[in-house]
Amino acid sequence: MTLEAIRYSKGKLSILDQLLLPTQTQYINVNNTNDGWQAIKKMQVRGAPAIAIVGCLSLAVEMLKTDITSSEELGNFICERLDYLVTARPTAVNMGSSAKHFKQRVTTLLKDRDLKVEDFKMIIVEEIEKMLESDRSDNVALAKYGAGDIMERCTHNKARVLTHCNTGSLATAGYGTALGVIRALHEDGNLDHAYCTETRPYNQGARLTAYELVYEKIPATLICDSMAAMLMERKKISAVVVGADRVVANGDTANKIGTYQLAINAKYHNVLFYVACPTTSYDASKSTGADIIIEERPAEELTKIQNIPIAAPGINCWNPAFDVTPAELITGGIITEHGVFKPSELKHKLKPFITKGGL
Ligand code: RI2
Numbered sequence: 001m002t003l004e005a006i007r008y009s010k011g012k013l014s015i016l017d018q019l020l021l022p023t024q025t026q027y028i029n030v031n032n033t034n035d036g037w038q039a040i041k042k043m044q045v046r047g048a049p050a051i052a053i054v055g056c057l058s059l060a061v062e063m064l065k066t067d068i069t070s071s072e073e074l075g076n077f078i079c080e081r082l083d084y085l086v087t088a089r090p091t092a093v094n095m096g097s098s099a100k101h102f103k104q105r106v107t108t109l110l111k112d113r114d115l116k117v118e119d120f121k122m123i124i125v126e127e128i129e130k131m132l133e134s135d136r137s138d139n140v141a142l143a144k145y146g147a148g149d150i151m152e153r154c155t156h157n158k159a160r161v162l163t164h165c166n167t168g169s170l171a172t173a174g175y176g177t178a179l180g181v182i183r184a185l186h187e188d189g190n191l192d193h194a195y196c197t198e199t200r201p202y203n204q205g206a207r208l209t210a211y212e213l214v215y216e217k218i219p220a221t222l223i224c225d226s227m228a229a230m231l232m233e234r235k236k237i238s239a240v241v242v243g244a245d246r247v248v249a250n251g252d253t254a255n256k257i258g259t260y261q262l263a264i265n266a267k268y269h270n271v272l273f274y275v276a277c278p279t280t281s282y283d284a285s286k287s288t289g290a291d292i293i294i295e296e297r298p299a300e301e302l303t304k305i306q307n308i309p310i311a312a313p314g315i316n317c318w319n320p321a322f323d324v325t326p327a328e329l330i331t332g333g334i335i336t337e338h339g340v341f342k343p344s345e346l347k348h349k350l351k352p353f354i355t356k357g358g359l
Contacts, residue, residue: 003169022211032062040088047171052094055085092245093283135173138337143180146335154238158192165256166208167243177276194220232269244277251327251343252289263329274332289324
């Protein structure tokens with residue numbers, strides 16, 4: 001059985017509270033978009049694809065409870081709730097793209113004067129529900145491409161891979177992106193060892209990725225973020241594979257803080273550096289990483305762990321949650337469900353798969 005971050009059956013949504021992992025496994029109900037917004041903001045659910053899926057499913061759950069009788073009113077309600085959900089966290093593109101896509105669907109469906117309000121509602125709800133399965137199958141396809149490329153290009157018989165943050169079943173609808181690549185290498189008997197960083201300040205690596213690796217019985221070792229250069233120098237790492245919160249047109253990539261320094265380290269040590277990016281995490285509307293808004297989170301995430309103070313009281317803190325890795329450092333390539341591409345070819349290669357609505 002694989003880990004399930006998101007549980008959904010028609011009109012019922014619950015999520016694994018990721019703030020309590022790894023010590024407690026507790027699901028919480030998400031009954032409406034207010035609950036969805038809170039869960040995303042507090043990071044009870046996190047990871048770029050999972051944020052959009054839970055946000056949209058929270059809307060589906062709420063829609064199924066509404067008794068709005070006019071299509072115009074329902075359309076306004078959907079659009080207003082989508083705009084609200086986008087405000088929870090700014091850096092990952094996925095919720096924003098989903099909102100754009102479903103708002104465009106609302107506009108299109110409202111043009112059909114014969115469409116009954118109940119049918120309008122069910123079309124949107126069912127399209128949202130499909131996000132779960134398509135995210136999972138995209139991740140499986142992406143992981144196979146990534147594992148294949150690493151084995152073709154690495155000089156070792158089996159790969160030793162370093163990853164950062166959490167990009168597994170807990171960050172997605174299932175299988176994972178960068179962690180999916182590690183999973184695929186392992187399933188094919190091609191993984192020598194996986195290394196995961198702690199991922200300070202919020203420890204998604206130590207709490208979540210390490211949990212998934214142990215759960216899946218994948219041979220793995222945890223390191224502090226500050227050990228990455230030493231690891232690359234001493235442990236014959238074949239590749240670094242990380243996820244993405246937003247990859248823009250030129251290939252610049254926003255991902256968890258600390259990704260940029262891993263890419264610099266990888267370049268220095270001649271280690272292939274890959275970004276796993278399902279098309280839903282690609283943003284063609286922004287040209288370079290300078291256009292990406294970087295979320296800054298509360299100082300307490302640095303100064304406390306599980307509410308226990310670990311820093312000198314009164315010290316100033318800066319807590320950007322993400323950094324931008326320049327495309328030129330992505331030496332392995334950008335792994336998508338359609339293949340592995342150089343950052344410079346991404347725009348052209350993904351063009352056929354991007355619809356106007358953003359998904
Ligand atoms: P995929 C996470 O951010 C990390 O940046 C991680 O790389 C990404 O989301 C996972 O999403 P946070 O939400 O890479 O934990 O799987 O702040 O797309």
